[in-house]
Structures are given as structure tokens and as C-alpha cells.
Amino acid sequence: MTSPERAERPAVWAEPIAPVRFVLDAWTIAEGELRKLRHDPTELLTRAVQPLLWLLVFGQVMAKTRAISTGSLGYEDFLAPGILAQSALFSAIFFGIAVIWERDLGVLHKYLVSPAARSSLVTGKALAGGLRALVQGTMVYAIALVIGVHLRLDPLSIVGAALVVVIGSAAFATFSLVIACLVRTRERFMGIGQVLTMPLFFASSAIYPISIMPDWLKVIAQVNPLTYQVDALRGLMIQGATESFPLWLDFAVLIGSTIVLIVIAARLYPRLAQ
Amino acid sequence: MPPAIETHELTRRFDALTAVDSLNLDIQGGEVFGLLGPNGAGKTTTIKMLITLLPPTSGSASVAGHDIRRDPRLVRRAIGYVPQLLSSDGALTARENLMTSARLYHLPSAERKPRIEEALEFMALENAADRMVRTFSGGMIRRLEIAQAMLHRPEVLFLDEPTVGLDPTARKAVWGHIRQLREAAGTTILLTTHYMDEAAELCGRVGFMHLGKLVAIGTPEELSAQAGKGKSLDDAFTHFTGSELSEAGEQGGQYRDVARTRRTARRLG
Numbered sequence: 001m002t003s004p005e006r007a008e009r010p011a012v013w014a015e016p017i018a019p020v021r022f023v024l025d026a027w028t029i030a031e032g033e034l035r036k037l038r039h040d041p042t043e044l045l046t047r048a049v050q051p052l053l054w055l056l057v058f059g060q061v062m063a064k065t066r067a068i069s070t071g072s073l074g075y076e077d078f079l080a081p082g083i084l085a086q087s088a089l090f091s092a093i094f095f096g097i098a099v100i101w102e103r104d105l106g107v108l109h110k111y112l113v114s115p116a117a118r119s120s121l122v123t124g125k126a127l128a129g130g131l132r133a134l135v136q137g138t139m140v141y142a143i144a145l146v147i148g149v150h151l152r153l154d155p156l157s158i159v160g161a162a163l164v165v166v167i168g169s170a171a172f173a174t175f176s177l178v179i180a181c182l183v184r185t186r187e188r189f190m191g192i193g194q195v196l197t198m199p200l201f202f203a204s205s206a207i208y209p210i211s212i213m214p215d216w217l218k219v220i221a222q223v224n225p226l227t228y229q230v231d232a233l234r235g236l237m238i239q240g241a242t243e244s245f246p247l248w249l250d251f252a253v254l255i256g257s258t259i260v261l262i263v264i265a266a267r268l269y270p271r272l273a274q
Numbered sequence: 275m276p277p278a279i280e281t282h283e284l285t286r287r288f289d290a291l292t293a294v295d296s297l298n299l300d301i302q303g304g305e306v307f308g309l310l311g312p313n314g315a316g317k318t319t320t321i322k323m324l325i326t327l328l329p330p331t332s333g334s335a336s337v338a339g340h341d342i343r344r345d346p347r348l349v350r351r352a353i354g355y356v357p358q359l360l361s362s363d364g365a366l367t368a369r370e371n372l373m374t375s376a377r378l379y380h381l382p383s384a385e386r387k388p389r390i391e392e393a394l395e396f397m398a399l400e401n402a403a404d405r406m407v408r409t410f411s412g413g414m415i416r417r418l419e420i421a422q423a424m425l426h427r428p429e430v431l432f433l434d435e436p437t438v439g440l441d442p443t444a445r446k447a448v449w450g451h452i453r454q455l456r457e458a459a460g461t462t463i464l465l466t467t468h469y470m471d472e473a474a475e476l477c478g479r480v481g482f483m484h485l486g487k488l489v490a491i492g493t494p495e496e497l498s499a500q501a502g503k504g505k506s507l508d509d510a511f512t513h514f515t516g517s518e519l520s521e522a523g524e525q526g527g528q529y530r531d532v533a534r535t536r537r538t539a540r541r542l543g
Binding site: 013014015016021024025028032035036039040104105106107109110111112113114115116117270273274 | 322325326327328347350351353355357358359360361362363364365366370374375377378379380381382406422
């Protein structure tokens, strides 16, 4: 039974051109990640608890104190987009741990010896991280509706907000991937993940407006992509909200940071397997 | 026809440590070649360089006729790799794992399903195809991994410790599949192992590595004979690497590696 099968094996088979391969490979990776979520959605459900607490407990208490001046907007209206961004950030920032886990198991090596470009593998991961956040988005919208936040519910605004959630989470998931490639162990990653999320969160306009921040914090907030994500979400989610930056700038910052982070991650990713 | 694997003075240093030291290898198409040595001898580092996961410090190598530095993508297209650790995704089913590979290698869409069915059948996994891989036994996972690595019919297959952590029955089954693969597809196989019986059983030729250097190369019979009359491959190993097998197992690897292997073995078991 030696020769016939051997002759059958094609030395080279046809492949699509590189840009098409890039898109297909990224989608293959992203789809695999989403399948895993479908097999076991418990993680997503537990992630919904946090925004629920923030909106119901923190939001309602702070709204009563009127301690934070949010202009003409009610505090809960102001807070809802911030909490959406925050819960997406908190789940995206730990995305890297899964990658370290994959390295420890050996699954990572399998992907890295496939002919897929490193950048397409990383883009697929980023996309998966982004799409996951849509579940949290839906949760926050549902909670917000129940507590009477003045949401914009026209299809265009909702699609816009969904896009912002996906791109923002893709950026932070990739950021997490970069950190994972640098620290390389789960223990160190857990520590760093905690250290990074809080500054990103507090130095943004998620729970208070930039205008009431001290000057040094304003500077940090203005280079923090989360600020732009929150800003875009506020404009797209809430009736009568005013944005601090034009919407195109919010998108430009989010897309720009995602691309830069993907380029960095694609360089670092293979080193995880060395 | 160029050799399936060819290395020339292939070297890899990690800081002060030379993990692989001026390795020269020539492996012909269709050979099953075993790389043997105690832990830390440089076997895995050698494989990692050949499969383009780790750039060499100096020297050169080609796999399936492609230079590992100049054309890493062409090398990756022509090889299959089963790592020492787990490589199938436990959170996906066997079929989903195979489909992911079929897509990443851009196999023609019409061929994907038939090839996956064929691979499942060949590895005797048809009945488990839609089960999550994390419910598989160690032997089943190994068979799936080999099926996954073979799906695009690579010219060269790399197996890093293919039977570590498996019970004797599962080991024998994996051996049988490796032999069948070679006979059916004529695949060149490079495997590492520290089981001498495995090497004697499967490999046409073996090379002993010690401290990053290739210290002996030949058929198992030749090497046994060189160690002395009536000697086994075990004796030859001790003769050439100067280390007792049991001792080598004890000294080898760092804590992290040991922890990893144990964890993998537990998951596989």
C-alpha cells in the first residue's frame, strides 16, 4: 500500500492570495474562540454581574447624592455608557491569560507552526475579544432599560455603539495579549492585570466627567483610549448627551490603537513559544 | 531530490548556555529518524528551530527543501508538528479541531470534509468526533493530534515525545499509527523520545544528543554494536552520552518543565 497514496499527495495545493488568507485565517481563529464560548457560556454570564452591581448600587446611590456634576444629564444616564466600557475593559484585559494558558498547554505552538501569518492569528484573537463584549453590551442595555436610563434606541445608534464596543474591546484584548507576551506567566499576569485596570478606569470619563478632574489626571485621561470609547458610547447611547470629542476622533483613536497594538502583538506573539 | 531535513552547523545559544551546538544532520525522504538524549540535551530546541518557532543563533537548515530562515512559511506549509504538550483544543470537539486545521492550511473546501472523515477513521476516532476533546483519554488526544498534524499531508512530521504520559496500551496504539502513516503516506518522521524501546521499535536511524551535540548516529543495531558485543540500545545510550538513564531523568529539566510535564501527563491520563 506504499506507492499509490504517496503519489496522490499534492506537493503544493492552490492557496488564496495573502490578503484573502489574512482575513480567512483571522476569522478561523475568531470563530474558534466564539465556538468555545457557545460550548461553555458560564464565563459570559458571570461577567454580567459586575455591571449589574455598578448600575444598580453605585449608580443609584451616587445619583441621590448629586455629588458628581454631569450637566443636564442625570447621573445614571451619564454612568451607563461608562459601565458598559468598564465591564468590557475588565473582561478584555484578562484575555491574555487565556493565551498564556494556551502556551502552557501547547495549543499555541500548533497555531504558530501553521502557515497562517502571525498578524492574522493576533487579529483573530482581537476580533474574538471584541465580539465577546457584545454580550456585555446587551446586558448593560437591558439593565439600563429596566432602571429607566434614557437610551437612544434607533438602529443606527445601536449599531454604532456595538461597533465602538467591538473595536474598543479588541484594542484592550490586544493590549492584554501584548502584556501576556511580555510577562509570560499567569501569576505575574494576574498581578499586572489588576494594576493596569484601575488606572485605565479611573483616568477616564467612565464614572465622572473629565472637566472635574485635576489637571494632571486630565492629561492622562486624554491619552487613554478608554476615554474615547466612553465618549463615543455616551453620544451613541444616551439621549441628549454631549460628547467631549467629535465622533470621528473617537473612532480614529480606537481603530488607530487597535492597529498599533496588533502590530506590536504580532511581533511579540511568536516569542511566547520560544 | 533534496534531503527531507538538512542542517549545517545549526546552533542555538540561550545566554551562556549552548542548547544546540553545531548540529549537522541529513535525513532522507521517508526515513523515521529518532533524536535521543537526556532532558536538556537539545532535542526540543532542535525541533523548535526546524519548525520555525525559534530562530537559530547561527548555522542553517532546510526542511522539505525550504530554508527555515528565508522561507519559514513554506516550511510551515510542508510540515506537521505534534508538540510534547497538548496541541488540540480541549474546549472544542475533535471535528472542530480538525476543521480549524483544514481552514488554516487552506485545504480546498471540497476536500475538507472527506479528509476529516478519513483522518477520524484512520485514527479510530469516528465515534468520538463530536465530543469535547477535554473528555478524551490521553491516547485519544494523541491520536487526534497526529490526525490534525497529518491533515494537510505534510512531507515531514515532527513528533516531540509522542508517547510521554501514555499507558503501555495507548503507547502501542500510537506506535502502530505512526508506522501505518509512514507506510501509507511515505511521510518523513523526526521524533524525539527518551524511551529506548520506542526508538528501537520505530526508527530506521537514531541520533544521540548530549549537551547540545550529536554524539552518535546510526541504525539502532549499529549503535548497539558499537557499544559492545551483545549490548542493547540502552547500553549504547549510556556509552555515548555517559549518563545513566534513570539519573538523566532525575536531573533533567527545570522545575517549570517538570511541573508542566506532570500537569500534561495528568490531563492526558
